Amino acid sequence: MNPAKLLAFAGNEFRTGLRNKWVLTAVMIMTLFSCVLAFAGSAPSGATKVEPLTVLNVSLVSLSVYMVPLLGLLLAYDAFAGERERGTLSLLLTYPIHRYEIVLGKFLGHSLILACAIGTGFGAAALLVAWDGASASALIAYGRLAASALLLGMAFLTLGYVLSALSRQTTTAAALSVGLWLVAVVLFDLVLLSALVADKGGTFTTQVFPWLLVGNPADGFRLFALSGLPAGSLADELAPPPGVSAPTAMAALVGMLIWTSAGLAISVNRLRRMEL
DSSP: OOHHHHHHHHHHHHHHHHTOHHHHHHHHHHHHHHHHHHHHTHHHHHHHTOOHHHHHHHHHHHHHHHHHHHHHHHHHTTTTHHHHHHTHHHHHTTSSOOHHHHHHHHHHHHHHHHHHHHHHHHHHHHHHHSTTOOOHHHHHHHHHHHHHHHHHHHHHHHHHHHHHHHOSSHHHHHHHHHHHHIIIIIIHHHHHHHHHHHHTSSHIIIIIHHHHHHHSHHHHHHHHHHHTSOTTSGGGGGSOOTTOOOOOHHHHHHHHHHHHHHHHHHHHHHHHHOOO
């Protein structure tokens, strides 16, 4: 692997991704919603004596679950399908660059865009509520949220690569990406909730549910981010009900890392087998 060549390729992907109008729109929406949550969160913090930054932290977890996976998929859906459709992938593969370097270069460039988007949105919101000072524990929890949100975006970024590598057209990749977002972020929790209600504290609740929870990167992110908040904060209201087993934060973190690694490995393998 040539680090200089890899970084140059990543830089090109970063500049290309910044020109994507859908990505820029998602970043602006995320920043706007983060600032709105920062203003709205000042009211409950005064009534519950909870630090404003902690209230914002809890609010941003819910926002991130929806927006960050969508941003990752917007960056990834045409990573291979688009270049294949335009005919640039065949040209790219004639260069002296390994196929795994192509995937890693795209991943680094797009991850940097995710980091900038999360940093912009979270940073602007934090400045609005923490300008008069924040405790060390609240700042650490906020940093934990930002880091885990980036990992969540990376997981969906690599899953988007897989869908893009499996598709011959960008429209197909886009449709599959939207479907993945709906299933993982919206429908998955509804199905789990229905199963919990039907199970009434049985085997599914105690044995199967925890594994399904960490098996979804969106739920794993929520669990990991909320576990870093101080005891007695508003996050306690989001804890599982009595009788429902909750996996550890470390298991949730490992789950997100596994999804990210698996997505990269499958994308490289698919690119090697791809017929141009």
